Amino acid sequence: MEDDDFDLGLRLRALRQLNGLSQRELAKRAGVSNAVISLIEQNKSSPSVGVLKKVLAGIPISVSAFFSEDLTPRQKVFYRAEDLTEIGSGNISYRQVGRDLSDRALQILHEKLQPGADTGETLLRHESEESGIIVSGEIELTVGDQRKILKAGDAFYFDSRIPHRWRNPGAKEAVIISACTPPTF
Amino acid sequence: MEDDDFDLGLRLRALRQLNGLSQRELAKRAGVSNAVISLIEQNKSSPSVGVLKKVLAGIPISVSAFFSEDLTPRQKVFYRAEDLTEIGSGNISYRQVGRDLSDRALQILHEKLQPGADTGETLLRHESEESGIIVSGEIELTVGDQRKILKAGDAFYFDSRIPHRWRNPGAKEAVIISACTPPTF
DNA sequence: TAATAGTGTTAAGAATAATAAGCAAACGAG
DNA sequence: CTCGTTTGCTTATTATTCTTAACACTATTA
Structure with a gap:
C-alpha cells in the first residue's frame, strides 16, 4: 500500500533525533502515547493527519514543512x-x-x-x-x-x-x- | 481535537471542485470509497496519511503541495x-x-x-x-x-x-x- | 550485585477510520 | 411526468489506528 518514495517513518525519526528528543519525550509533548511514535517510525501504522499534526507540533515543525521534500531546494530542476x-x-x-x-x-x-x-x-x-x-x-x-x-x-x-x-x-x-x-x- | 487554522476538508473540496471532479469520481480514481471523500470534506474524519496520499494522487496533487498553504507565496513576510x-x-x-x-x-x-x-x-x-x-x-x-x-x-x-x-x-x-x-x- | 531510570519495542483492549450499501434531492432526456 | 443518472450524505459492518501496560535492553548508582 506504500509506494511513494517518501518514507514518513524515517523522516519523523530523523527530525525527532535531530531535536534531541526521545520517543517518550516527544509523545508527552505531543499528547499521544509513546507507542504511536514507535509504530509510526517503523512504518507499522499510518497516522491520521490529526495525530500527525499533534506529533509534529511537539517537535515543533509544521505539516507543510514536514512534507516538503525539497530539503535543499537551492536549484530545483525537476518537478513531478x-x-x-x-x-x-x-x-x-x-x-x-x-x-x-x-x-x-x-x-x-x-x-x-x-x-x-x-x-x-x-x-x-x-x-x-x-x-x-x-x-x-x-x-x-x-x-x-x-x-x-x-x-x-x-x-x-x-x-x-x-x-x-x-x-x-x-x-x-x-x-x-x-x-x-x-x-x- | 482540530485547532489548526488549516481546514483540511475545505481544502480538499476546493481542489476537487477546481479540477471538476465529483466525490465519486475522485474516489474511483483514488481507489477509495466515496463516503471517505464526503466524511473528510466535512471534517468528520481525519484520514490516515496513507489514504490521504491515495486521494490526492487522484486529483492529482502531492501531499507536499497540498499542505503548503503558501498558495501565493510571492512575498512571504511572516513565518510561524x-x-x-x-x-x-x-x-x-x-x-x-x-x-x-x-x-x-x-x-x-x-x-x-x-x-x-x-x-x-x-x-x-x-x-x-x-x-x-x-x-x-x-x-x-x-x-x-x-x-x-x-x-x-x-x-x-x-x-x-x-x-x-x-x-x-x-x-x-x-x-x-x-x-x-x-x-x- | 541490585536498584533505578532511561531507551525502543511489542501485545492486549478501546477508539477511530474505511467500506459497502442505501437514502434523498437535483438534473436532463424522452 | 417518468425514467435514468448523478450528486452528496448517512448508517451498520469491517479494518485500522491509538492507548495502556507490559517486556527487553542499556547505562548509571548505590
Missing part, C-alpha cells in the same frame, strides 16, 4: 506532475511550475478551465509576454479587439499589456499549457 | 516558528527562514546543536559574512587561529571566508540564532 503548485481559485485551476518565481524569467502554467469558466469582465493586463497551446477542449480568447475560439492544438502569442480575457464556452473542461515572461501574472 | 524549514542532518538542526533563498540577501537560521555535535574536521568556508547570538547552552567556535567558548548571550561576527568550525562541548543542547549574507551556506 502532481507536484505543481495550485494557485487558482473558483473554477479555473492554475498549476504552476515552482513556488517562488521571484528569481526566474519564466512562469509555466498548466491551466484547466471548467465549462463556463471566465477570467471575468475586467480585462487582464500585466507587463510581460504570454504564449501557449490548447491541449484539449476549447477556449475563447479575447485580446484587445480581437476574439477567437481556439481548439486543441491551436496556440497563441501576445503582449500581456494588451487587455485580454479567457473563457471556456464549451461543455467540456479546457486544458492549456502557457508560458509568461517575466512572471508578473 | 514551526514553519521554518529544516535543512540540517546528523545532530545539528538548522531551521531556515524561507525555502528558496535564491533571490534574497540574507539567510537566517535557528540552529540547535546536540551535546557533542561538531561541524567536523574540514573547516567551513564560504563567500559571505556571518553573525549571530548564543541563545542557550555553550558553543566552542573556532575562526582561523582563534578559539573561544561562547555562552548564552555571547555573540560573534566574522568573514565566512576564514575557515571556521562549530562544536558543542557541553552536556546540554546549544541554541544559536545566526544570519548569513549573502546566503551561500
